[in-house]
Amino acid sequence: MPSFDDIEFYPGDPIFGLTDMFRADQRPDKVNLGVGIYLDELGRLPLPEAVRVAEQRLAEQPAPRGYLPMGGDPQLVQLVQQMVFGLPATEDAAMPEPVEGLDPLHQRIATVQTLGGSGALKEGADFLRALLGASTVALSDPSWANHAAIFGGAGYEVVSYRYHDAQNHRVDVDGMIEDLLAMAPGTVVVLHACCHNPTGYDLSADEWVRVAEACAQRELVPFLDMAYQGFSRGLDEDRVAVDTFVATGQRFFVGNSFSKNIGLYGERIGGLSVVCASRDEATRVHSQLCRVIRTNYSCPPSHGAQVVKLVLTDAELRASWEAELEQMRLRIRRMREALDAGLRAEGVETMGFVTEQAGMFSYCGLDMEQMQRLRSEQGVYGTDDGRLCVAGLNGDNVAKVARSIAAIVTS
Numbered sequence: 138m139p140s141f142d143d144i145e146f147y148p149g150d151p152i153f154g155l156t157d158m159f160r161a162d163q164r165p166d167k168v169n170l171g172v173g174i175y176l177d178e179l180g181r182l183p184l185p186e187a188v189r190v191a192e193q194r195l196a197e198q199p200a201p202r203g204y205l206p207m208g209g210d211p212q213l214v215q216l217v218q219q220m221v222f223g224l225p226a227t228e229d230a231a232m233p234e235p236v237e238g239l240d241p242l243h244q245r246i247a248t249v250q251t252l253g254g255s256g257a258l259k260e261g262a263d264f265l266r267a268l269l270g271a272s273t274v275a276l277s278d279p280s281w282a283n284h285a286a287i288f289g290g291a292g293y294e295v296v297s298y299r300y301h302d303a304q305n306h307r308v309d310v311d312g313m314i315e316d317l318l319a320m321a322p323g324t325v326v327v328l329h330a331c332c333h334n335p336t337g338y339d340l341s342a343d344e345w346v347r348v349a350e351a352c353a354q355r356e357l358v359p360f361l362d363m364a365y366q367g368f369s370r371g372l373d374e375d376r377v378a379v380d381t382f383v384a385t386g387q388r389f390f391v392g393n394s395f396s397k398n399i400g401l402y403g404e405r406i407g408g409l410s411v412v413c414a415s416r417d418e419a420t421r422v423h424s425q426l427c428r429v430i431r432t433n434y435s436c437p438p439s440h441g442a443q444v445v446k447l448v449l450t451d452a453e454l455r456a457s458w459e460a461e462l463e464q465m466r467l468r469i470r471r472m473r474e475a476l477d478a479g480l481r482a483e484g485v486e487t488m489g490f491v492t493e494q495a496g497m498f499s500y501c502g503l504d505m506e507q508m509q510r511l512r513s514e515q516g517v518y519g520t521d522d523g524r525l526c527v528a529g530l531n532g533d534n535v536a537k538v539a540r541s542i543a544a545i546v547t548s
């Protein structure tokens with residue numbers, strides 16, 4: 138046994154670590170806008186009513202728990218495809234227009250169940266490294282901290298492409314395209330399909346066309362991370378990036394998650410879909426994704442899949458869930474407006490951009506030192522890079538948060 142003397146202490150994850158710090162904070166008016174979870178108006182993590190009912194039904198008819206297939210529950214996998222690609226529920230229904238020269242879309246997608254969105258990224262990273270020899274991943278500047286950690290841990294060199302235009306509070310799309318076109322073919326490019334994490338700035342439909350074309354022209358490997366479907370404009374509307382890539386006919390990857398939109402964070406349930414060029418290709422890709430799963434953790438857990446299946450296929454539960462998701466989306470938007478109003482009331486007129494961002498996160502423009510002061514002096518927790526999870530705001534804490542930010546930016 139070699140010595141453990143050289144094993145360094147893992148200082149913790151920059152996002153999850155904040156939750157630990159928040160818990161240890163004794164101040165009664167502390168506010169956690171660190172980790173990306175949706176909290177309701179009372180500051181609680183909600184259990185969606187559709188999930189509560191689904192679990193009740195499952196408990197009333199307890200079933201034995203055999204192993205799932207390596208690629209996951211077959212019905213769940215179909216539902217992932219329906220949600221991510223807008224495919225109809227049955228093969229008899231009208232299919233989206235086929236891309237010329239390619240098998241119809243529903244035949245050429247290889248989808249597996251994953252351990253949430255992070256699991257999808259890791260499986261995709263392992264697959265690409267082992268099967269295609271991919272060795273470089275490009276992330277937006279900035280990106281979710283765990284993107285670099287997951288791909289770096291899988292052996293990739295991590296580079297970045299321009300994304301956030303801090304001066305103009307938008308995406309630097311020209312810079313982004315320029316950087317994409319300068320990359321080596323085969324570079325894996327992680328793209329945030331909607332609700333960019335951490336900035337909250339998304340590409341427009343036209344800009345997605347430019348990005349997809351650049352990826353195709355340069356023969357890059359687009360990997361869409363769609364962890365927040367439904368939190369920007371709606372489940373269908375948030376598919377714009379996926380639809381755009383489908384229309385170009387190129388191969389690409391999409392990871393999706395039910396952590397946020399069905400509130401199943403702890404169940405670790407999501408999907409990885411690889412859009413291939415033909416049915417035969419999709420079959421082979423699917424088999425290799427199964428191998429990656431088998432050699433990592435054998436097969437996925439079943440409970441989350443059971444819940445998602447019931448919520449998405451029972452008409453009543455689905456309607457209840459969609460209505461609740463819409464309420465979440467609208468509440469976040471109201472909180473953005475309340476934050477802006479609160480800031481203006483405190484004399485900060487320059488942060489109206491928070492109302493133009495989408496999803497759970499807001500890049501608030503504070504630098505690392507200011508974010509650390511916001512935490513230590515005011516008890517408001519956001520990540521060091523300037524990200525606030527605005528889904529943690531509510532009527533009771535938004536004025537305090539506005540006051541706290543104002544105190545930091547004006548001193």
Ligand code: LMR
Binds near residue numbers: 171172173174281283
């Ligand atoms: C976040 O960005 O805060 C969430 O995606 C949670 C996580 O796993 O980091």
